[in-house]
Amino acid sequence: MATDSVRLIASLHRNGISLDLKTVDLCFLVALYTRAKDKALTCFEEDVIVDVFEQVCELVEPGAENPRKRATHAIQRLREQRLLSRVDGVGIMRAGEYALTSLAAAIIDFFMQDETLTRESLTLLTKTLLASLSEIKAAARNTTTPDEWRSSVVSPLRVTVGDLVAGIERRQRGLDAQQEEVQRRIAELLQADWFAAVDQCQALLDDTTATLAELNAVLLHDTNQMQGLLQDVEHLATARGATDAEEAIRRVSEQVDRVAAWGSTRQRAWSEYYQYVHRFLRDVVRLDPGRALSERLRSQLVGWVENPFFLVSAGANSIRLLREVDARVHRPPVVRPKSDREAPLEEVFPDLEPMELEERVHEALARALRTLAAVVAEVLPHLPAQRRFVAIGRIAARVATDANPRSARQRPWVQVPGEIQIEDWELPGGNNR
């Protein structure tokens, strides 16, 4: 997405811009627009606006109460949505003057425009376009300075040619809308008159088909010429290093491509629609002029659950394609490289420390010491300082197993050798030293 459009979207979102127009508002805008056009007005006095609103109200909502109050609200709504702007700038000094904004004009244009592409309008536009491009090409030949390129080539391409191509595109959109209208009209005619509408439907189909074929022929012929001229100008621009001009040419060239593509895609789409409707008229409408078939099919469907039947069709399974057979290849089994799992034996001296510790604890308990702290104090001096902390745990485990110790709820903390304190237990049947 282009940066400009992203910025615009962000700003619309940030400011919470929205449009909320009721039918009466739209009618009001159209009435103002028509009044301005008929009387060549550039702005409206407040009284005139209120009068116009009352007239619109009478037309679309006859009998509505308090139209003047509603007019005030309508003007406020339109001003808030930037569809009507006050242009006098005198504030509260006197009643204001108002004008329709370009947003209002665009909305009204959408509903009022009847610009569609016809052979005449298309031919006129394409010929004018070709003439402009020829002039630009001639100017490009004699241009040397960047300023000259800008004024003689880039600006005409952006403004004149761009507007002309945009004009064709606008009319193409008009013709698209007209085609939709034709499709709707055909459906309505068939709905209303069925068999009697066949000739009218056929005429509508043929008219649009002829129009599209003519337009496509003109477009194919003229867009080719346009692309040829644009290519010539592009060569000149490349040779003189005019990058602005190259960019402008590319943009116009894309627009021309779009115009040409419209012709072929619409003709193809219409051709499909034409064939469908033509078949419908021939196979359905002409063969069932009284629409009896629809009625009978509806009855069949409604009663189908009670009296079912099932259509039969062929149902061969898909052909099974067997996998290509390859000559058998010997695949060696996946194995781990062989290694000697028997690790070599090494001579290790037995760790006698736990046994010695256990023996000392037994000796201490045999001397009937009365507390755990006494046992620890007896045993620890035989051990190096760095192993005393771990040894205390082992001593406690041994004492717990062999001496059935008792413990108060609040066990006293007692200092033992090696700047360590332990929670003490009493040992029944022991002698405290």
Added chain:
Amino acid sequence: MKEAPFARLEDVIRDPLFPELDVALRQGRHIDRDEADRYAFLLDAQTHLEIFYRRYGCELMHASDGYFYLLPRGDQLGRRHLTAGEMLVGQVLALMYLEPSAVQAGGAVGTAQLVARLVGLVGERELIRALNPRRKKYDERVAQETVRLEIGKALRGLWRLGFVEQLDDERLRLRAPLLRFAEPVRGVEDRVTTLERLLSEGKAAQAPSVDDEETEDES
């Protein structure tokens, strides 16, 4: 006098279109004018192919509405009956095909529109009963979910058989073979007589075959 496009059956079989078309026909596909190349090929090769398929116990049918399909008469080639879902959805689509409202969009209809018509014409209870045939008691929410699934399955089946063309997730284009669903009510005879004729000709059956039911259960 116009020369026949294919002098011999061999020429038909050698045509690059033949293999895929043959497979499609054997799988039950209906080929109409929308498939322009295949339809034109079948028109040109019709005489040879009618004899060819008769040897497999099949009839190459060419309906006056402009479509071909293969109808098995014996057991040499597989056959299938359309499911209850396909029959119900197919009939509603045929009805829509006959209506002017479909003309505006060139034969394209929305699936939501289809479901609404189906419920409107058949009724919700009947629809649930037809598409949940084995369940005597059912939870309404589960049954509705099953109906939606069955409709989706039916649409996929009808698309594979060439009755409709899937345009996107929400829309499909109706095609001429849908008029097969209206065959029992097209003739000058009454519906019962026409249906009996269709049954005797093997174009329709009165109950889904056991195979079909099993297939439905499996899926």
